[in-house]
Amino acid sequence: MSTVISTKSSADNTALRxxxxxRSWKVPIVFAALAVFAVxxxxxxxxxxxxxxxLSQEQDAWQLPDLVLPAKxxxxxxxxxxxxxxxxxxxxxxxxxxxxxxxxxxxxVVFVAGFLIWIIGGTKTQNITLVGLFTGAxxxxxxxxxxxxxxxxCERSGVVNIAIEGQLLAGAFTAALVGSITGNAFxxxxxAAVAGLLVGFLLAAFSIxxxxxxxxxxxxxxxxxxxxxxxxxxxxxxIKVAGATIYNQxxxxxxxxxxxxxxxxxIGPTFFRQSVLGYLMLVLVAGIWFALFxxxxxxxxxxxxxxxxxxxxxxxxxxxxxxxxVLAGGAVAGVGGAYFTLVxxxxxxxxxxxxxxxxxxxxxxxxRWNPIGAFLAALLFGVAGNLKSILQLAVTxxxxxxxxxxxxxxxxxxxxxxxxxxxxxxxxxxxYVKG
Amino acid sequence: xxxxxxxxxxASCLCPLPVSGINFRLVETLKLELKGIxxxxxxxxxxxxxDLVVEPGEIxxxxxxxxxxxxxxxxxxxxxxxxxxxxxxxxxKPVRFAGPGDAMAAGIGMVHQHFMLVPVFTVAENVALxxxxxxxxxxxxxxxxxxxxxEISAEYGxxxxxxxxxxxxxxxxQQRVEIIKALVRDAHVLILDEPTAVLTPQETDELMNIMRxxxxxxxxxxxxxxxxREVKAISDRITVxxxxxxxxxxxxxxxxxxxxxMMVGRSVSLSLDKAPAQPGAEIFRVRNLTVMSDVGTRLxxxxxxxxxxxxxxxxxxxxxxxxxxLTEAVLGLHKHVRGSVTLDGHELVGRSxxxxxxxxxxxxxxxxxxxxxxGSFSIAENLVLDLYGKKEFSRGSMMNRSxxxxxxxxxxxxxxxxxxxxxAAADTLSGGNQQKVVLARELxxxxxxxIASQPTRGVDVGSIEFLHKRIVAERDKGTPVIIVSTELDxxxxxxxxxxxxxxxxxxxxxxxxxxxxxxGLMMAGLTAEEATVQLSTIPTxxxxxx
Ligand SMILES: Nc1ncnc2c1ncn2[C@@H]1O[C@H](COP(=O)(O)OP(=O)(O)OP(=O)(O)O)[C@@H](O)[C@H]1O
Ligand SMILES: [Mg+2]
Numbered sequence: 001m002s003t004v005i006s007t008k009s010s011a012d013n014t015a016l017r018x019x020x021x022x023r024s025w026k027v028p029i030v031f032a033a034l035a036v037f038a039v040x041x042x043x044x045x046x047x048x049x050x051x052x053x054x055l056s057q058e059q060d061a062w063q064l065p066d067l068v069l070p071a072k073x074x075x076x077x078x079x080x081x082x083x084x085x086x087x088x089x090x091x092x093x094x095x096x097x098x099x100x101x102x103x104x105x106x107x108x109v110v111f112v113a114g115f116l117i118w119i120i121g122g123t124k125t126q127n128i129t130l131v132g133l134f135t136g137a138x139x140x141x142x143x144x145x146x147x148x149x150x151x152x153x154c155e156r157s158g159v160v161n162i163a164i165e166g167q168l169l170a171g172a173f174t175a176a177l178v179g180s181i182t183g184n185a186f187x188x189x190x191x192a193a194v195a196g197l198l199v200g201f202l203l204a205a206f207s208i209x210x211x212x213x214x215x216x217x218x219x220x221x222x223x224x225x226x227x228x229x230x231x232x233x234x235x236x237x238x239i240k241v242a243g244a245t246i247y248n249q250x251x252x253x254x255x256x257x258x259x260x261x262x263x264x265x266x267i268g269p270t271f272f273r274q275s276v277l278g279y280l281m282l283v284l285v286a287g288i289w290f291a292l293f294x295x296x297x298x299x300x301x302x303x304x305x306x307x308x309x310x311x312x313x314x315x316x317x318x319x320x321x322x323x324x325x326v327l328a329g330g331a332v333a334g335v336g337g338a339y340f341t342l343v344x345x346x347x348x349x350x351x352x353x354x355x356x357x358x359x360x361x362x363x364x365x366x367x368r369w370n371p372i373g374a375f376l377a378a379l380l381f382g383v384a385g386n387l388k389s390i391l392q393l394a395v396t397x398x399x400x401x402x403x404x405x406x407x408x409x410x411x412x413x414x415x416x417x418x419x420x421x422x423x424x425x426x427x428x429x430x431x432y433v434k435g
Numbered sequence: 436x437x438x439x440x441x442x443x444x445x446a447s448c449l450c451p452l453p454v455s456g457i458n459f460r461l462v463e464t465l466k467l468e469l470k471g472i473x474x475x476x477x478x479x480x481x482x483x484x485x486d487l488v489v490e491p492g493e494i495x496x497x498x499x500x501x502x503x504x505x506x507x508x509x510x511x512x513x514x515x516x517x518x519x520x521x522x523x524x525x526x527x528k529p530v531r532f533a534g535p536g537d538a539m540a541a542g543i544g545m546v547h548q549h550f551m552l553v554p555v556f557t558v559a560e561n562v563a564l565x566x567x568x569x570x571x572x573x574x575x576x577x578x579x580x581x582x583x584x585x586e587i588s589a590e591y592g593x594x595x596x597x598x599x600x601x602x603x604x605x606x607x608x609q610q611r612v613e614i615i616k617a618l619v620r621d622a623h624v625l626i627l628d629e630p631t632a633v634l635t636p637q638e639t640d641e642l643m644n645i646m647r648x649x650x651x652x653x654x655x656x657x658x659x660x661x662x663x664r665e666v667k668a669i670s671d672r673i674t675v676x677x678x679x680x681x682x683x684x685x686x687x688x689x690x691x692x693x694x695x696x697m698m699v700g701r702s703v704s705l706s707l708d709k710a711p712a713q714p715g716a717e718i719f720r721v722r723n724l725t726v727m728s729d730v731g732t733r734l735x736x737x738x739x740x741x742x743x744x745x746x747x748x749x750x751x752x753x754x755x756x757x758x759x760x761l762t763e764a765v766l767g768l769h770k771h772v773r774g775s776v777t778l779d780g781h782e783l784v785g786r787s788x789x790x791x792x793x794x795x796x797x798x799x800x801x802x803x804x805x806x807x808x809x810g811s812f813s814i815a816e817n818l819v820l821d822l823y824g825k826k827e828f829s830r831g832s833m834m835n836r837s838x839x840x841x842x843x844x845x846x847x848x849x850x851x852x853x854x855x856x857x858x859a860a861a862d863t864l865s866g867g868n869q870q871k872v873v874l875a876r877e878l879x880x881x882x883x884x885x886i887a888s889q890p891t892r893g894v895d896v897g898s899i900e901f902l903h904k905r906i907v908a909e910r911d912k913g914t915p916v917i918i919v920s921t922e923l924d925x926x927x928x929x930x931x932x933x934x935x936x937x938x939x940x941x942x943x944x945x946x947x948x949x950x951x952x953x954x955g956l957m958m959a960g961l962t963a964e965e966a967t968v969q970l971s972t973i974p975t976x977x978x979x980x981x
Binding site for chain 2 (some may be wrong): 294295296297298299300302303306307309310311312313314315316317426434
């Protein structure tokens, strides 16, 4: 251990100091605590029954047999795996300063699986449709993903978008109203994009042009949109003509199953039996990722979000880039909002987004400001959120209200930076003023 | 436009490299004129009717005190600031720069005092930014940029890897990336704003060679530096600016004292008269101090020394040999520290930074913008940053505004901080003035120990004189002083004793009047005894050109 640094190593030296700064014991500690929980609950006090997971629905072309697991034995396996992975996390942190990504993801998957088996094994019905779990999750996932993509677009260019919630709500309301009036779901969709864009415009104008604190503008916009849509809901949408609320009956966006792909077990029903919006979401995730990391447009946006002065000295118009991105982000979130009223349910109700915009913000951070990361985080939040609605039907060892807390607990962990070094774009939230 | 051959090394070139092959490249040269440039920030006139001509292929140095307006003038020239009045002529034709894009298109490139590189991008991404070559649908094609970088690297011996991430690179290399950025954009005029302030002496020599090569190729260079020795060595012409106005021009052959007094407007004594040290008790002791990195390498290896009251110990060495770790360990900023550091008999290892500062340690960090100042706070607030809890500056738990303002007015006056008002935000100050604020703060409370890293980085000669006097005055008050500096001039000027660090180990402690050769050998890894023996056997040239 007596290696001595050489003179040429001022670079190595700074690299070492960086490592020192990011080394964190949070991950191994949390994993160790969860592993202990797993050993006690899943293994030692594991239920004696079997947990049955149904992998196919009746209408599926290929029927997969049910997955039947002995709850206690599987619990022991999962708990042991958790212990091993927590140990690896400890060793890795000791050696290189952080836990490898694959260890964190494996731990999460194993723990969640163990948790599911434990719950299902302990219920009376002892079976659960995995497909249902995932397809139901998409009801939450889709707007979450649109929301986080809006966040990605804004924050990567250096503007914090707290107004996602407001943009979703504005989108939901406008889609319902315009959809009802025109009788055309696509007109509603388009109007939702415009509504989101308008909220984005206000955010951009106040925070970029007039340098008002971005967080404050965002919060104010959320309150404003909630108030406005609530007011209009009472005044317009409750108007009844011949016993029907004609301004709150938007048409449905039809499901368009993709042949062949939609028949793949689990994945098919989850991703390939959706409306236009579901596919648009997948396209946007891939498209924005590609644009950010592979194109000129993306390079400039990231430069503006990381070091605006540098971008400026290279002849890039910082504030215009930011303005356009915030507008684009607003439109994306607006479209996401349309999902509530054109796909999920077929009418608007007051404050129907229920704080999902803030969870989208958490998914953005959990996903490290990366579209694909945000998508995966949204999936996780979505499944956790949907779990509770499924399990409420069964009698579980855990209270349904406790499960309802799960996505929020995950959110706090995400924001507390459990995901390791999640670094926000350096200039995010800081207005750019030229000398 | 005049066309000239760009050759690697022409006969007139001062570059020491042999003429290797013929490397003809046609390059436009360009004549640049600034006429009556005025730039005001509110009531402050930073540039006042400045006229400046940069001839094709010359190295033109700008000299001036801190806050004289050099960076401002260059920012105007680069299109970052719009001049309040005046015009810029390129090859005799007036031009208007709406932004840096226009300036670049006109053939002007700039390396800023604070680098303009995106830390998380690769070298190639940084170089391409703003001028990317793309394929179908705007898809980035960095291959061309990589090739260009390799070409330029080979031509000037830069040794830069296009795929390295910028934040992992040492400053010297980051600077080359900045130069490559300008060259890729066909800069015919290259502005270098205090490029040597952050470089080691070796890196500075390499930069000078690069500048000579560029000049031989027809590029003109505007060079800003506070180090008169460099300015004299490299310039073809020198223009001196004082308080926003051009006060004259000088030949590189002019003496250092003349240049200094022209800059400051009074005579400056470049050598410090200080009384011999009166060392008292050794109240600051470092015993077997070892600092480890996470992976177990020793960044500082078993270092022991003491500093007495009333003496200045300078720590010399090439950057990255443990100096940073030494100061961090004393301040309590490092995690893996073994050994002991005592001040007046009290152990400092294991204490928090707050406790160390409260024990009476004054500290000037290496990087003033990151660790020394809060840029968005006013100068007055920065001056009481670690004193605001003290009773003279507080009323209960509130800040005592008038006391703070009064204190600020006194310090601004005393340390000659050039600013229109002490209420201005610290980041509107010029580089050297920011450094003065940090020193003013640290030197204004009763100290038991004073540690300063690179105390005069980016400070003009006049202010260096003053700051050095203040540091010696602190010594004469009986405070032990530690100066960490990579600047050998400064070390020799201030030190009563000199400690040399190499690869984290102490090579020895020698008297303050030691020769440069001895220090040079020690900085290369010889112990004091070995170096002395070697010097007595092989006679080396004593005394460098100064
Ligand atoms: N953006 C700004 N806003 C207000 N004042 C400014 C701004 N930039 C510079 N100044 C002021 O203009 C004057 C000239 O500053 P400048 O940075 O040009 O000095 P300089 O000659 O480069 O000094 P140094 O050698 O210390 O870098 C200073 O008094 C500074 O405080
Ligand atoms: Mg300057």
